[in-house]
Amino acid sequence: MHSTRAQRIRAVAVAAVAAGLLTGGVTAGTGNALAAAKPTSAQSKFYGTFQKRDGCPYLVTSRGTHYYLPGYTVGGNGGLYKKGGGFIAYPGWRIQANGTKYRKSGGTSLCATWGTHLRIKARSIYAR
Known part of the structure; x- marks a missing residue:
C-alpha cells in the first residue's frame, strides 16, 4: 500500500512538471526547453588543506x-569562517569544499x- 501511494505522488509530480513546461514554463519556439532541463552546473567535491596567505583563504590540494x-574569510585567530561567522577550520586542517571550480582572469587582488x-x-x- 505504501508503494502505491509513492507511485501516485511521483506521477502527480511528473505531471505537474510536464504541465509547467508545456503551458508557460518555457516559451515555445525559443529553443530553451533543453536548456531548462539541463542542470546548471555539476557540483564537485574538492579535498585539501586550509591555508591562508596575505589574509586570503585557500584550499590547497x-x-x-x-x-x-571567495565568500569565506580569515578570522583574527587565522581560522576559516563562513561569511555569517561560523567557524570551519584552522590553517593546516583538512577540508572538503562542495561546489564548482572556475578561473577568473584579470583584475588586481590583495x-x-x-x-x-x-x-x-x-x-x-x-x-574533515
Whole structure:
C-alpha cells in the first residue's frame, strides 16, 4: 500500500512538471526547453588543506594547486569562517569544499602570493 501511494505522488509530480513546461514554463519556439532541463552546473567535491596567505583563504590540494575561496574569510585567530561567522577550520586542517571550480582572469587582488584566478565557488565547506 505504501508503494502505491509513492507511485501516485511521483506521477502527480511528473505531471505537474510536464504541465509547467508545456503551458508557460518555457516559451515555445525559443529553443530553451533543453536548456531548462539541463542542470546548471555539476557540483564537485574538492579535498585539501586550509591555508591562508596575505589574509586570503585557500584550499590547497595534495598536488599543490591553490584555490581561492571567495565568500569565506580569515578570522583574527587565522581560522576559516563562513561569511555569517561560523567557524570551519584552522590553517593546516583538512577540508572538503562542495561546489564548482572556475578561473577568473584579470583584475588586481590583495592576495598576491597565490593570486585569485583559480577559485572554488563553494556551497559548503567542512573540516574533515
